[in-house]
Amino acid sequence: MAHPLVGKVNEIVNGSPVVIFMKGTPDFPQCGFSHKACQVLRAAGVQSLQGIDVLSDDPLWTALEEVTEWPTVPQIFIKGKFIGGCDIVTEMFERGELQEMLK
Amino acid sequence: MTPEQLQKRIETMAPGTQVKITDLTGTMDHYQATVVSPAFQGKIMIEQHRMVMATVQKEIDSGEVHALTMKTYTPEQWEKFGSK
Numbered sequence: 798m799a800h801p802l803v804g805k806v807n808e809i810v811n812g813s814p815v816v817i818f819m820k821g822t823p824d825f826p827q828c829g830f831s832h833k834a835c836q837v838l839r840a841a842g843v844q845s846l847q848g849i850d851v852l853s854d855d856p857l858w859t860a861l862e863e864v865t866e867w868p869t870v871p872q873i874f875i876k877g878k879f880i881g882g883c884d885i886v887t888e889m890f891e892r893g894e895l896q897e898m899l900k
Numbered sequence: 901m902t903p904e905q906l907q908k909r910i911e912t913m914a915p916g917t918q919v920k921i922t923d924l925t926g927t928m929d930h931y932q933a934t935v936v937s938p939a940f941q942g943k944i945m946i947e948q949h950r951m952v953m954a955t956v957q958k959e960i961d962s963g964e965v966h967a968l969t970m971k972t973y974t975p976e977q978w979e980k981f982g983s984k
Binding site: 879884888 | 944945946949969971977980981
C-alpha cells in the first residue's frame with residue numbers, strides 16, 4: 798500500500814514550477830548540498846523557489862523517498878517532474894540543460 | 901568490487917557503452933564513473949544515472965559499493981562537454 802502522504806507530495810510538486818525538498822530553507826539551508834542546489838537554481842534564473850524542509854517533516858520525507866526512490870536530499874522537481882539532486886542539477890546547469898528545462 | 905569489475909559491469913548496460921572508473925578513496929567502495937553510451941540518447945540526466953545504478957544495484961544494496969558518483973554522456977554530449 799502506498800504511503801498515506803504520497804498524495805501530499807504530488808500536490809506539492811505540482812503546486813509550483815520549481816520545488817526543492819531540502820535540509821533547511823532556501824534562505825537558511827542546513828546542508829552544503831542543499832545550499833549549492835539552491836544557488837544553482839537561482840543562477841539558472843529561478844526567482845520563485847518553493848523549498849520544503851524535510852528536517853521538520855519526517856513522515857513527508859518517507860513518502861518522498863517512496864515517490865522518487867532516491868535516497869538523498871536535496872531533491873529537485875521542475876514542472877512536477879523529479880529531476881535529481883545537487884550533482885545532477887549542477888551538471889545540467891553547466892551543460893545548459895537546466896535552463897532549457899526551465900523555459 | 902574492483903575497478904575493473906565495476907567497469908565491465910557498467911559496460912553490460914548497452915552495446916557501445918564506454919566506462920572510466922576512478923577509485924576515489926583507494927578502498928574499492930567509493931567510485932566515480934564516467935559513462936558514455938548511445939543508449940543515453942533522448943533520456944534526461946536522472947534517467948541516465950538510474951540506468952547505470954541499475955547495473956550495480958546488488959552491490960549497492962549489499963554495501964559492497966558504498967558510493968558511486970557519475971557523469972553520463974551520449975557520444976554527442978561527450979564530444980561537446982567531455983573534454984573539460
